[in-house]
Amino acid sequence: MSASRTGPAFARIGLVAGLAGLGLLAPAGPASACDSASCSLLTRNANGLVPKKKFRLDLTFGYTDQGRRLQGSEEVEGVYRPLINLETGTVLPAFHRDIDGYDQVVQADVSYGLSTNVNLVGSIPLATWHAHDVAHGSLVQEYGTVGLGDTLLGVRAGLGPRGLVGGLSLKLPTGNYKIQGEFGGGIQDPTLQPGTGAWDVVGLLQYSWPTSFLDLRWSAAASYQATTTNSLDYRFGNQTIVVAGASRGVWQGLSASLQLKLYHQDRNLFQGQGVASTGSTSFYVTPGLRVAAPHGLSVYGYLLLVPYTHVNETQLAPSVAFVTGISKLF
Numbered sequence: 204m205s206a207s208r209t210g211p212a213f214a215r216i217g218l219v220a221g222l223a224g225l226g227l228l229a230p231a232g233p234a235s236a237c238d239s240a241s242c243s244l245l246t247r248n249a250n251g252l253v254p255k256k257k258f259r260l261d262l263t264f265g266y267t268d269q270g271r272r273l274q275g276s277e278e279v280e281g282v283y284r285p286l287i288n289l290e291t292g293t294v295l296p297a298f299h300r301d302i303d304g305y306d307q308v309v310q311a312d313v314s315y316g317l318s319t320n321v322n323l324v325g326s327i328p329l330a331t332w333h334a335h336d337v338a339h340g341s342l343v344q345e346y347g348t349v350g351l352g353d354t355l356l357g358v359r360a361g362l363g364p365r366g367l368v369g370g371l372s373l374k375l376p377t378g379n380y381k382i383q384g385e386f387g388g389g390i391q392d393p394t395l396q397p398g399t400g401a402w403d404v405v406g407l408l409q410y411s412w413p414t415s416f417l418d419l420r421w422s423a424a425a426s427y428q429a430t431t432t433n434s435l436d437y438r439f440g441n442q443t444i445v446v447a448g449a450s451r452g453v454w455q456g457l458s459a460s461l462q463l464k465l466y467h468q469d470r471n472l473f474q475g476q477g478v479a480s481t482g483s484t485s486f487y488v489t490p491g492l493r494v495a496a497p498h499g500l501s502v503y504g505y506l507l508l509v510p511y512t513h514v515n516e517t518q519l520a521p522s523v524a525f526v527t528g529i530s531k532l533f
Contacts, residue, residue: 252359252368253316253532261312263528267507269304269335271520275513282517284480287473289381289390289435296479299386300338304519307332308352320361324372328352331378333395335519339386346386350397352378355405366411374403380433393437393471394481400433419449432472440469440482448489456495462505463488470515480518486511499532 253259272282286298309330315323334347357372378398385391393399407426414421428442448462463486470482491505507524514520 252320252322252361253314255316255319257316258533259314259530260533261310261528261530263308263310263312263526265306265308265310265524265526267306267524268522269306269519271509271512271522272301272517273512273514273520274517276511279517282480282519284392284518285478286386287392287437287478288385289393289437292436292474294473294478298339299335299392301519302336302338302343304335305332306334310352314359317358322359324355324357324359324370326355328354328378328397331397333397335395337386344386346384346391346395348379348382348384348391348395348397350379350382353398353403357405364410368409370405370407370409372405372407374399374401374405374428376400376402376433380435390435393435393439399430399439400435401431401438403428403430405429417451419451421447421449423447436474438472440471442469443467458493458495460491460493461489462491480514480516483512483514483518483520485509485513485521501530503528503530 272279274282282301283297284299284301286295288294308328311327311329313325313327317323329351330349331352332347332349334345337344337346354375354377355372356375357370359368359370361367362369376398378396378400380393380396380398380400381390382396383390405426405428407424409422409424411420411422413419424444424446426442426444430439430441432438443466445465446462448460450458450460452458465484465486467484468482471478486509488508488510489505490508491503493501493503495501504527505525507521507526509521509523512520
């Protein structure tokens with residue numbers, strides 16, 4: 204199924220921009236703008252835990268413009284990727300010429316206080332859109348998919364020192380990873396699929412602490428996602444995320460935050476061999492605003508700036524992104 208930038212896509216972006224505007228008008232800790240399901244749960248509030256028998260729901264929308272054409276960390280005119288024929292197991296090098304691309308996601312994150320120091324957590328990408336404008340000779344087409352993503356389920360617990368939290372989660376292959384529509388027929392590129400078709404394990408550590416200096420609350424977090432191979436003999440690279448940030452109240456229910464994030468993904472594998480034009484490292488600077496409203500409700504918006512990205516071979520890379528959402532504690 205092909206994804207499109209026009210019509211409904213821009214309507215969704217307009218709606219989300221409106222929500223972000225509300226966030227600018229109405230204290231909580233920083234939230235991360237994400238590259239994966241595990242990322243969104245890293246720094247959702249001050250210490251990552253909700254009280255016993257409380258339930259928190261976050262609904263977010265994220266948009267990433269994948270418009271930078273890079274070789275290593277340098278901008279280039281042409282981005283060429285291989286065609287992965289998943290049915291026959293063959294690879295045609297430098298087959299696709301990528302021109303532009305984007306990612307969108309509507310995601311639900313949930314946390315439940317099982318006890319004072321233990322939370323059950325989940326992250327469900329309710330709908331994802333991946334799309335690339337691709338050229339084959341003079342023919343330019345948009346390839347992409349829309350669908351439910353992979354679900355993350357796990358547990359978080361306080362580890363002793365106040366503000367220190369650890370977590371372990373399992374990523375379930377709930378997303379479709381065999382959507383047809385490749386050039387010449389067959390399953391589309393795995394990087395454009397809503398799901399991965401594989402079970403992964405995600406571990407994380409997070410620590411936050413208040414200071415008297417400017418009334419700032421600091422936070423640091425790290426996660427590691429260990430991937431497995433799916434039934435098509437394709438394996439996505441392991442992911443490492445390191446985050447540091449600070450937040451403070453600025454006026455009544457309005458708080459501001461600034462987050463620095465380093466994201467790295469190893470090269471993907473197909474039939475045990477490295478796949479060209481996969482794997483990257485990006486550094487994000489993410490300012491954000493959050494508004495606390497009555498009855499445990501808050502609205503937030505975050506802008507992702509990407510001052511540095513390094514890719515293997517040539518790839519489309521993020522140029523700018525945003526995440527906005529609503530959080531409710533029940």
